[in-house]
Amino acid sequence: MSNTIVLGVIGSDCHAVGNKILDHAFSSVGFKVINIGVLSSQEDFINAAVETDADAILVSSLYGHGEIDCRGFREKCEEEGLSEILLYVGGNLVVGKQEWKTVENLYKKMGFNRVYPPGTSPAAAITDLAQDLKIDLSKLGKVKVS
Amino acid sequence: MEAVLLVDFGSTYTKLTVVDVKNEEILATAKSPSTVETDIMIGLQKAYSSLKERLRGIPVEFTEKYACSSAAGGLKIVALGLVPELTVEAAARAALGAGARIVGTYNHEIGMYEVEEIIAKKPDIILLAGGTDGGNKSCILHNAKMLAEYLSDISVIAAGNSKAREELEKLFSDHKMCYRFTENVMPRLNILNVEPVRQTIRKLFIERIVLARGLKRAEKYVGKILMPTPAAVMQAAAILADGTAEEEGYGELMVVDIGGATTDVHSIASGEPLEAGISWYGLPEPYAKRTVEGDLGMRVSAYSLWQTAGYQRIRKYYTGSNSDIEQKCLLLSEQIDRIPVNDDDFEFDAALGAVAAQIAVERHAGMLERHYTPTGLVYALQGKDLRGVSCLIGTGGVLVKGRDPQRILQATLEGGFGEGRLIPQKPQLMLDSSYILSAMGLLSNAYPVQALRIMKKYLKRIV
Numbered sequence: 001m002s003n004t005i006v007l008g009v010i011g012s013d014c015h016a017v018g019n020k021i022l023d024h025a026f027s028s029v030g031f032k033v034i035n036i037g038v039l040s041s042q043e044d045f046i047n048a049a050v051e052t053d054a055d056a057i058l059v060s061s062l063y064g065h066g067e068i069d070c071r072g073f074r075e076k077c078e079e080e081g082l083s084e085i086l087l088y089v090g091g092n093l094v095v096g097k098q099e100w101k102t103v104e105n106l107y108k109k110m111g112f113n114r115v116y117p118p119g120t121s122p123a124a125a126i127t128d129l130a131q132d133l134k135i136d137l138s139k140l141g142k143v144k145v146s
Numbered sequence: 147m148e149a150v151l152l153v154d155f156g157s158t159y160t161k162l163t164v165v166d167v168k169n170e171e172i173l174a175t176a177k178s179p180s181t182v183e184t185d186i187m188i189g190l191q192k193a194y195s196s197l198k199e200r201l202r203g204i205p206v207e208f209t210e211k212y213a214c215s216s217a218a219g220g221l222k223i224v225a226l227g228l229v230p231e232l233t234v235e236a237a238a239r240a241a242l243g244a245g246a247r248i249v250g251t252y253n254h255e256i257g258m259y260e261v262e263e264i265i266a267k268k269p270d271i272i273l274l275a276g277g278t279d280g281g282n283k284s285c286i287l288h289n290a291k292m293l294a295e296y297l298s299d300i301s302v303i304a305a306g307n308s309k310a311r312e313e314l315e316k317l318f319s320d321h322k323m324c325y326r327f328t329e330n331v332m333p334r335l336n337i338l339n340v341e342p343v344r345q346t347i348r349k350l351f352i353e354r355i356v357l358a359r360g361l362k363r364a365e366k367y368v369g370k371i372l373m374p375t376p377a378a379v380m381q382a383a384a385i386l387a388d389g390t391a392e393e394e395g396y397g398e399l400m401v402v403d404i405g406g407a408t409t410d411v412h413s414i415a416s417g418e419p420l421e422a423g424i425s426w427y428g429l430p431e432p433y434a435k436r437t438v439e440g441d442l443g444m445r446v447s448a449y450s451l452w453q454t455a456g457y458q459r460i461r462k463y464y465t466g467s468n469s470d471i472e473q474k475c476l477l478l479s480e481q482i483d484r485i486p487v488n489d490d491d492f493e494f495d496a497a498l499g500a501v502a503a504q505i506a507v508e509r510h511a512g513m514l515e516r517h518y519t520p521t522g523l524v525y526a527l528q529g530k531d532l533r534g535v536s537c538l539i540g541t542g543g544v545l546v547k548g549r550d551p552q553r554i555l556q557a558t559l560e561g562g563f564g565e566g567r568l569i570p571q572k573p574q575l576m577l578d579s580s581y582i583l584s585a586m587g588l589l590s591n592a593y594p595v596q597a598l599r600i601m602k603k604y605l606k607r608i609v
């Protein structure tokens with residue numbers, strides 16, 4: 001367990017602010033964050049995870065095209081030998097107002113382990129990640145999650 | 147008179163240059179075909195007698211001697227890494243910058259097929275990368291085990307995940323291998339760290355490879371063989387661009403070196419996008435970058451040049467009457483020692499040189515891509531933006547000995563835009579008319595200012 005995560009914004013999406021906030025939040029509790037930034041392709045995420053031996057990939061999508069951008073992500077991970085890796089996704093994942101349960105199921109079907117709606121606090125994802133990786137956050141020894 | 151002797155054991159010619167450092171003059175140059183296959187000293191002796199003639203009785207005492215070599219196929223390196231676009235590419239760039247010839251690259255864990263391939267390629271050095279520091283360790287360990295098991299007689303430079311060092315060190319020393327450790331070529335994701343690898347390659351070249359190549363005997367006469375020839379050219383280019391504390395350089399520049407088998411391009415430039423609003427992606431670019439095009443050359447690679455460029459592109463620069471361009475290229479690729487004799491030969495060589503240089507510069511330059519996003523058009527650049535380089539220097543036989551260097555250099559500025567390649571726009575074109583770049587790279591080790599001033603004096607401006 002390297003406590004390393006790859007973080008980035010997928011597709012032709014340039015929303016940089018949330019990306020910086022997540023970077024700060026995950027780093028401050030002690031995760032090693034490999035932030036590949038905006039305009040990142042699936043291959044960029046996967047290559048980064050292979051080379052840094054990451055435990056999880058956190059994908060953001062804010063511009064509504066996430067469904068197209070994320071298709072086949074899990075399959076590519078498997079192809080690259082990352083069958084165990086955790087995939088999280090969050091943001092404005094679809095266009096328009098849709099029932100959240102439908103959206104969540106859509107992404108779960110694509111192989112994402114956790115799916116977050118707009119307005120989620122970083123703390124929620126941090127708690128989930130710690131639980132999924134079976135890490136005791138207090139042992140990472142940084143800022144407390146409130 | 148006191149002078150410095152500079153020797154370049156090239157793949158085709160052994161070239162000698164005598165420099166009067168005090169007066170910053172080239173006293174004489176001479177060359178003779180290289181004789182590495184039999185005895186390197188024969189070609190050297192011949193070149194030396196011809197040098198004596200050219201000195202026309204000037205009594206010269208060589209106070210210092212330096213040499214470089216790309217003889218016997220150059221410094222052959224195989225690069226191993228994990229992800230092709232990341233550590234493999236980083237390792238290959240580091241090796242190219244050290245003046246090496248990449249004979250193979252391998253990604254992820256290698257197996258017996260790859261081992262056999264590597265053996266057949268007879269590399270001088272295996273550059274072993276893979277994993278960021280603290281990142282993936284299993285790949286580099288697996289590959290190291292394969293090397294120790296099956297390729298233990300080849301020198302290894304390890305430049306991967308630093309956390310694997312202890313295990314690698316034990317493995318290599320248990321197998322009594324020749325190995326060196328250096329900093330990770332990609333310590334963090336997308337951070338390129340080529341300089342320590344380049345230096346380690348150069349040291350290993352001086353310590354081991356020169357010996358293995360039967361060049362050791364020559365060192366008694368020509369002084370230390372300091373580096374592979376392309377590294378000397380790179381060093382010359384770097385000092386010409388950046389200058390020294392005392393003397394100003396030309397600023398960002400490119401060098402195109404058209405050879406018989408390959409066409410090399412060096413750029414000494416940051417390559418940052420010239421305009422705002424272009425985002426940069428992909429692996430960061432080394433400030434001093436070298437690319438080698440194995441399919442573009444005047445002789446050995448004449449036919450592959452034809453296959454790459456095609457009829458139209460060559461015809462555009464060929465004004466002669468020979469209509470069967472393919473046949474002529476095939477002929478040249480079989481007669482690699484052929485020097486042009488008649489007008490058509492010169493004409494044809496100029497056309498091949500123009501196309502080789504044009505394609506090589508295109509490939510070296512970065513590529514601008516358009517992305518259509520919900521917020522409008524966005525430009526993304528992969529590679530170097532070289533539109534702003536102030537000068538482009540040509541070297542190599544077809545430029546130096548040919549009849550039309552201007553056409554060849556001009557051609558480098560006429561390609562690329564259709565595909566969004568950011569090639570130089572209005573550089574000063576220059577010609578290495580006395581063929582001194584590699585010699586000046588060597589000289590710059592001990593006499594950087596003098597080497598710089600001599601280059602400024604002897605490089606010829608073309609329009």
